[in-house]
Amino acid sequence: MAVIAALPETEEGRRRLALTGPVDNEPLGEIVVATADDVRAAVDRARAAQPAWAARPVRERARIVARALDVLVRRRAEVIDTLHAETGKPPVEALTMEIVPSCDFLNYWTALAPRALRAERRALHGYLRPSKKLVVAYRPLGVVGVITPWNGPFVLALNPLVQALLAGNAVVLKPSEVAPRSGEWAVRILREAGVPADVVAVVHGDGQTGAALVDAGVDKISFTGSVATGRVIGAACGAALIPCTLELGGKDAMIVCADADLEEAAAGAVYLSMFNCGQVCLSVERVYVVDSVADAFEARVAEIAAAVRHRSVAGPGAEVDMGPFTSERQRAIVRRHLDDARARGATVLVGGGENGGGGLHFTPTVLTGVTHDMAVMTEETFGPIVAIERVRDEDEAIRLANDSPYGLSGSVFTADPARMREIAARLVTGSVVHNDAAVVYGVPEAPFGGRRSSGLGRVNGGREGLRGFTHAQPLLLARRLGRGQTIRYPYTDAQEKQLDRLVRVGFGRRILRRLLA
Ligand code: NAD
DSSP states (O other): OOEEEOOOOTTTOEEEEEOOOTTTTEEEEEOOOHHHHHHHHHHHHHHHHHHHHHHHOHHHHHHHHHHHHHHHOOOOOOHHHHHHHHHHHHHHHHHHIHHHHHHHHHHHHHHHHHHHHHHHHEEEEEEEETTTTEEEEEEEEEEEEEEEEESSSHHHHHHHHHHHTTTTTTEEEEETTTTTHHHHHHHHHHHHTTTOOOTTTOOOSSSHHHHHHHHHTTTTEESSSSSHHHHHHEEEEEEOOOOOEEEEOOOOOOEEETTTTTTHHHHHHHHHHHGGGOOOTTTTOEEEEEEEHHHHHHHHHHHHHOOOBBBHHHHHTTTOOOOOOOOOHHHHHHHHHHHHHHHHTEEEEOOBBBBHHHHHHOOOEESOOOTTTTTHHSOOOOOOOOEEESSSSSHHHHHTSSSSSSSEEEEOOOSSSSHHHHHHOOOOOSSESSSOOOOOGGGGSSSSSOSGEESOBBBTTTTHHHHHTEEEEEEEOOOOTTOSSOOOSSSSHHHHHHHHHIIIIIITTTHHHHHHH
């Protein structure tokens, strides 16, 4: 969305926001901002509808949610059109980043849910085994509030919605005001698939609406967005004592080792810094390349970046590799980072500014000679810049990669998987990817989340992901054989001796310890 402008309020006193597209500054209609009362009413309706949804067997919920995949396949062109209009991403990028992973998530989570959410018997260890049995049941939390950003507005809404619903919750989504209709599509396809309207609802608006959702008595918040907002939401959830997952910003480093396939590394550095116009939490924001291969690497990066087709090069309506920025605010941040880097002595190898193509287009840019004195190496840039710093060796690369308040993900380009593992063990990041980056969010088996300021909690992670939207309720069952082992009043000397013997002999002797473990 290029511009969001306030319009006169509705007759009922609700705020209105006018939306403008980033491709050609075309008007995209408006949203009426939900008030705190509207939000609370949506949450109340969701709470009333949730028990009936939770009462359906998981298999039935999964069958209904799986139908959303049919709806998405059928209506994908409409979703792509909305994504393109609101965010500017080229259709191929809407497919790679939003539609294909959404199809995969729907398919994966609906297949997994019946197994992952079944109550499970857990074997107890030797000391407790004679007296108790343990079953863990996964209960829905109730109503989950999902608050999402504008850069992946469809998939980042759909993925938590699907997981929360499969786990038996009702969900209220507050999509970003910058790409509201793209987020709303996630709710539309789930409703069209047969999820009851009050079980999956959407409220539109900006930060005030999001804050109202956090305050509306929900049982969990799943938030994806900036660090600043994440801190505010984390504090509010702390005060309300409700769980939250915070998937926040990043400053992901890519390390290019001396043995890396340089062609692959150069192509990766350009693509992984620039796809979605660089507006990806997991995109490569910093590149550290070891000196011995730096000349060849930089030269190849420059060639590949110069050939990236963006709007003013390709001409209106033509094929493009890189779309515009989604928001004016984002373009301003990137401009500031570029100006700062130039002023502090960085070299602009390629690009370096607006491309004169109208809308929010920008040139693919390559910077060399950057250092940690520059904003482009320390703050989240979120723009189509490959920023390359040369390092003596991998140790220096690791030290610089860790020199950041963020810790979302990292990437290591090397021909040697063992070296990648060694480096990964020293990186303070939520995940590490070999000869690639960013794709880790699209791997639902991988627990995804940041360290340091990049977030709190995990999304995805196979069954852990689905179970994150539940309360794991241990059911401690009595064994018949265990009768008499339970302590009751009155205490007796015999009991005391027996317990003391357990400590002295059972835990005191190594051989018996093993039996009790
Ligand atoms: P943002 O924090 O400005 O907004 C995110 C959402 O929060 C929006 O829906 C917004 O309306 C809402 N919001 C704003 N203030 C709020 C408040 N006080 N209370 C409740 N809700 C509030 O983020 P953005 O600019 O939309 O998104 C870009 C950021 O998201 C980047 O930092 C990016 O790295 C991050 N991101 C992280 C991930 C991840 O998985 N870690 C994925 C995508 C984007």
